[in-house]
Amino acid sequence: MFKGVYNWIDERLDITPIWRDVADHEVPEHVNPAHHFSAFVYCFGGLTFFITVIQILSGMFLTMSYVPDIQNAYYSVEYLQQRVAFGGIVRGMHHWGASLVIVMMFLHTLRVFFTGSYKAPREMNWVVGMLIFFVMLGLGFTGYLLPWDNKAYFATKVGMEIADTVPYIGPYLKELMQGGEIVGAQTLTRFFAIHVFFLPAALLGLLGAHFFMIRRQGISGPL
Amino acid sequence: MAHGSKDEKVVYVGDSRVKKKSSQPLQPDYSSYPGKSEAFIPNFLLKEWMVGAVVLVGFLVLTISEAPPLGYPADPNNAAFIPIPDWYFLFLYQLLKYPYAAGDYVLIGTVLIPGIAFGGLMLAPFLDTGNERRFYKRPIATSLMLVSLAACVYLTVVSWDQYQHELEVQKIEPEHHKRVREAEKNALAGKPYNHPKPNDSVALVAADDPAMETYKKATCIACHGGELEGGGAPALLGVGDRLSKEEILTVIKDGRGAMPAMLDTATKAGVTEEELDKLADWLAKQKKE
Structure with missing residues (x-):
């Protein structure tokens, strides 16, 4: 039955080569922790992606309760954490996952750096990886404001003051992010939109490019 | 039918009449690496x-x-709060506290040093162009990275230490700790343990004022509740924080939003002009604290 459906689709769309390419590509011994324990350092990239998937899933569940409005944001987070079934776990996963994803990405970056894997012909993939790094930091910065407690508010205020010091574009940058003269209602909705729509979209595009280039170029050889 | 046998699989390329050539794009294979x-x-x-x-x-x-930390609702007037970013921004935050990267030289801390560090990192493949991949054969790149790493770790640790020290000196308990402690106390006492919304915490002011009788007589009580807690209409607790006495009188006389003008109803119920004035006075006194 399943095979029949698969064959029916495959006859028309020829999907076999697409997934066979992903499934059958060979993984060399030097990155396989089953052969060399020290090869676990090659797992950090995959783990970063794993935590990113957790972030996306837990974030989707968070938006079911979260209200991006200065009157209700804090109380909706508190309600989620205290009253919604497993709400504390969902928020906990998103909160701690945000730190863990930075840690994993940092370790992955160091692995790529110290194994010299960013060298030709993989320069572009390194640059895309750095862009992913910046998008992740942006996600961390915008997400920090969303619970709308004092820590969130004052950290964002400091961030805005730092943005303000940039020559020429600083004040415009600050106003663009704040959505006005102060950190307030507009800032919260703006940060919410950036955190939930703009940056994740950019992240998915960059991740797609990152993975595409890995498939085309393969993992760098053993040292 | 363009193809003869039923079992033959046809791969189409754009124009479906052209069969695809059998040569596959070259996949990188690892046969050159010895191993499994x-x-x-x-x-x-x-x-x-x-x-x-x-x-x-x-x-x-x-x-x-x-549990993920949560403090108290943002209060822009809270001057005592010590701002602290998430831990992975601490190194940048700390950098800006040094005199050579603050005040007149703030651009060194906000643009120059981060720009060089992150720009260099981003352009690493174009700066470090040799063929050698092993880190111990690339002393410049490796030592630059190690120094930057040490600097980031140092700045982060110092920043966190200073934050802890400041909390200690100013005898401030981090809000997310305080909130958990208070919530636990309330929960054990059988009280609601969530942080009260601003409206909830406003108490009825001067409940024994004669204006309370006017409030009942003028039928305000039907919608705004026996304790001004609201119901069919918004709560009037703390209304004095939002409206002045004159504004309250205008609302009573002319209505506002979904509220009809209540002057006629009140007059018919026997409320005098003076009583109405006292009522507005009393409502204007309904302030937080």
Whole structure:
């Protein structure tokens, strides 16, 4: 039955080569922790992606309760954490996952750096990886404001003051992010939109490019 | 039918009448590496899956044992609060506290140093162009990275220490700790343990004022509730924080939003002009604290 459906689709769309390419590509011994324990350092990239998937899933569940409005944001987070079934776990996963994803990405970056894997012909993939790094930091910065407690508010205020010091574009940058003269209602909705729509979209595009280039170029050889 | 046998699989290229050439694009293979390479799915993914499972267990243990912190609602007038960013921004935050990267030289801290560091990192493949990949054969790149790493770790640790020190000196308890402690106390006492919304915490002011009788007589009570707590209409607790006496009188006389003009109703119920004035006076006194 399943095979029949698969064959029916495959006859028309020829999907076999697409997934066979992903499934059958060979993984060399030097990155396989089953052969060399020290090869676990090659797992950090995959783990970063794993935590990113957790972030996306837990974030989707968070938006079911979260209200991006200065009157209700804090109380909706508190309600989620205290009253919604497993709400504390969902928020906990998103909160701690945000730190863990930075840690994993940092370790992955160091692995790529110290194994010299960013060298030709993989320069572009390194640059895309750095862009992913910046998008992740942006996600961390915008997400920090969303619970709308004092820590969130004052950290964002400091961030805005730092943005303000940039020559020429600083004040415009600050106003663009704040959505006005102060950190307030507009800032919260703006940060919410950036955190939930703009940056994740950019992240998915960059991740797609990152993975595409890995498939085309393969993992760098053993040292 | 363009193809003869039913079993023959046809791969189309754009124009469906043109059969695809059988040559596949070259896949990188690892036959040049000595050793045991294996297929990605399922062989290798299974191993990566196990690493992932170990990480996931650790992650969930952390999540369950440590509730995510939440302080008190943002209050822009809170001057005593010590701002602190998330830990991975601490190194930048700390950098800006040094005199050579603050005040007149703030651009060094906000633009120059981060720009050089992150710009250099971003352009690493174009700066470090040699063929050598082993880190101990690339002393410049490796030492620059190690120095930057040490600097980031140092700045982060110093920043966190200073924050802790400041909390201690100013005798400030971090809000997320305070909130948990208060919530636990309230929960044990059988009281609601969530942080009260501003409206909830406003008490009725001067409940024994004669204006309370006018409030009942003028039928305000029907919609705004026996304790001004609201019901069919908004609560009037703390209304004095939002409206002045004159504004309250205008609302009573002319209505506002869904509220009809109540002057006629009140007059028919026998409320005098003077009583109405006292009522507005009393309502204007309904302030927080």
